[in-house]
Amino acid sequence: MQLYKSQELKIYNSLTGEKEIFKPINEGHIGMYVCGPTVYSNVHLGNVRTFMSFDVIFRYLKHLGYKVRYVRNITDAGHLENDADVGEDKITKKARLEQIEPMEVVQRYTVDFHNILNTLNFLPPSIEPTATGHIIEQIELINTIIENGFAYVVNGSVYFDVHKFNETNNYGKLSKRKLDDLIHNTRELDGQSDKKNPQDFALWKKAEPQHIMRWPSPWGDGFPGWHLECTAMSTKYLGETFDIHGGGMDLKFPHHECEIAQNEAALGKSPVNYWMHANMLEMNGQRMSKSTGNIINPNELLSGNNDKMSKAYSPSVIRFFMAQSSYRSVLDLTDAGLLASEKGYNRLMEAISMLPKLKASSTSSINIGNWQQKCYDAMNDDFNTPILIANLFEGAKYINQVKEGSAKLTVDDLELLQNSLNTFIFDVLGLLKDEETQSGSDKLSGAVDVLIKLRHEARANKDFALSDKIRDELAEVGIVLKDGKDGTTFTVN
Numbered sequence: 001m002q003l004y005k006s007q008e009l010k011i012y013n014s015l016t017g018e019k020e021i022f023k024p025i026n027e028g029h030i031g032m033y034v035c036g037p038t039v040y041s042n043v044h045l046g047n048v049r050t051f052m053s054f055d056v057i058f059r060y061l062k063h064l065g066y067k068v069r070y071v072r073n074i075t076d077a078g079h080l081e082n083d084a085d086v087g088e089d090k091i092t093k094k095a096r097l098e099q100i101e102p103m104e105v106v107q108r109y110t111v112d113f114h115n116i117l118n119t120l121n122f123l124p125p126s127i128e129p130t131a132t133g134h135i136i137e138q139i140e141l142i143n144t145i146i147e148n149g150f151a152y153v154v155n156g157s158v159y160f161d162v163h164k165f166n167e168t169n170n171y172g173k174l175s176k177r178k179l180d181d182l183i184h185n186t187r188e189l190d191g192q193s194d195k196k197n198p199q200d201f202a203l204w205k206k207a208e209p210q211h212i213m214r215w216p217s218p219w220g221d222g223f224p225g226w227h228l229e230c231t232a233m234s235t236k237y238l239g240e241t242f243d244i245h246g247g248g249m250d251l252k253f254p255h256h257e258c259e260i261a262q263n264e265a266a267l268g269k270s271p272v273n274y275w276m277h278a279n280m281l282e283m284n285g286q287r288m289s290k291s292t293g294n295i296i297n298p299n300e301l302l303s304g305n306n307d308k309m310s311k312a313y314s315p316s317v318i319r320f321f322m323a324q325s326s327y328r329s330v331l332d333l334t335d336a337g338l339l340a341s342e343k344g345y346n347r348l349m350e351a352i353s354m355l356p357k358l359k360a361s362s363t364s365s366i367n368i369g370n371w372q373q374k375c376y377d378a379m380n381d382d383f384n385t386p387i388l389i390a391n392l393f394e395g396a397k398y399i400n401q402v403k404e405g406s407a408k409l410t411v412d413d414l415e416l417l418q419n420s421l422n423t424f425i426f427d428v429l430g431l432l433k434d435e436e437t438q439s440g441s442d443k444l445s446g447a448v449d450v451l452i453k454l455r456h457e458a459r460a461n462k463d464f465a466l467s468d469k470i471r472d473e474l475a476e477v478g479i480v481l482k483d484g485k486d487g488t489t490f491t492v493n
């Protein structure tokens with residue numbers, strides 16, 4: 001169904017700073033590129049939040065009937081430490097520390113990334129290209145940028161000439177930075193002396209003899225710059241100008257700014273019509289980030305095996321928690337927030353399970369069509385998932401009212417309510433129908449609680465052999481008891 005013909009979608013465009021009516025380049029089709037992970041360590045929940053924001057966006061665009069080509073890359077080379085043009089390649093460093101091949105690092109963490117995303121019910125992108133699979137395209141792009149006079153070669157490396165580019169173009173238009181201010185604020189770092197100006201960035205770096213990840217090029221053995229892969233792959237799969245480019249807010253500068261500069265320098269065109277930036281996940285008021293160690297991994301949250309949260313949370317509760325704030329707001333991950341989301345999610349699921357049992361009336365006292373449009377309006381307003389969820393709770397309230405007899409719905413309206421709830425909850429927000437696993441895990445908790453009680457009784461009777469036996473045998477099947485000041489809790493490994 002081509003729902004997009006009857007729904008007016010607005011997207012906040014980071015380039016213009018405004019919510020704009022969305023119009024794709026080719027009617028009915030959308031090209032969307034999202035910067036993927038650098039696969040040098042396990043993904044943390046911050047990474048997951050950004051990808052989940054775009055998963056929900058992808059799901060809604062598909063629901064509207066668009067044919068979406070969603071490209072999300074894997075960065076498996078070229079991303080140096082500090083995100084600048086100095087330091088060791090993140091993947092090579094991990095390989096050196098673990099004494100394995102760089103491609104083993106890539107494989108290990110790509111598999112981890114996919115496992116997590118599968119568990120959390122992500123839809124796979126249409127194409128998932130890698131930087132190392134597109135070295136030839138990147139070399140071609142550099143050649144064009146050199147030919148057009150916007151890059152220069154020094155000692156086997158190639159740098160983008162930001163100052164030259166800015167004479168005819170606007171470097172900083174996405175991040176709203178001025179080159180003059182950048183010049184003022186940049187300190188010259190050691191090892192950057194090959195560059196004409198510190199603001200220039202690497203398109204190709206010469207590989208020192210010890211650098212393992214290297215490819216031959218017209219300028220000698222080396223490896224591509226980090227910003228270049230996204231330009232090469234987005235252009236290859238989505239065209240010189242495409243509809244939507246997304247990523248985390250932290251990528252706006254320099255990464256996305258450099259992508260724009262590379263496209264304009266090579267092809268004379270701005271690459272993207274709508275730039276979208278997802279905001280950061282924080283914990284204790286501080287951005288979740290590998291470098292500060294302020295992280296929690298999805299598996300730790302799913303198993304409850306961490307010292308930050310009181311219990312384990314299901315994939316649906318994690319998704320629901322994230323959808324309860326707008327993708328453009330900062331979100332703080334807290335146990336209280338997750339507990340509240342769990343309650344909310346259970347409330348929705350209970351309402352849905354009651355729906356088939358409701359009795360229809362000959363007339364309706366609620367306008368379900370209006371309510372359904374309010375759900376669309378929320379998503380059409382720059383994918384406003386918290387407002388959508390407020391409307392879903394309104395739908396759950398109708399179910400309770402019909403059940404109690406304080407409201408009436410016809411057969412058709414009951415069906416419309418049911419279909420809309422299913423669409424938004426499962427197809428668009430991507431929550432799972434995990435009532436069964438839910439009740440399964442409730443039964444498991446109940447059974448373990450019985451054993452915990454027996455163990456306490458055994459201890460009270462000084463039967464330590466029995467209490468240890470209960471603890472050890474549970475541990476053997478992966479259920480670990482933790483004695484704390486507020487009693488005994490357990491985690492499932």
Ligand code: AMP
Nearest residue numbers: 037038046047049050247248280281288
């Ligand atoms: P990286 O693997 O570091 O290149 O990051 C992969 C993606 O995760 C990028 O789009 C980042 O913007 C995003 N990201 C990193 N940290 C966070 C965070 N704390 N909250 C939301 N997104 C994040």
Ligand code: ZN
Nearest residue numbers: 035036230255
């Ligand atoms: Zn990118």
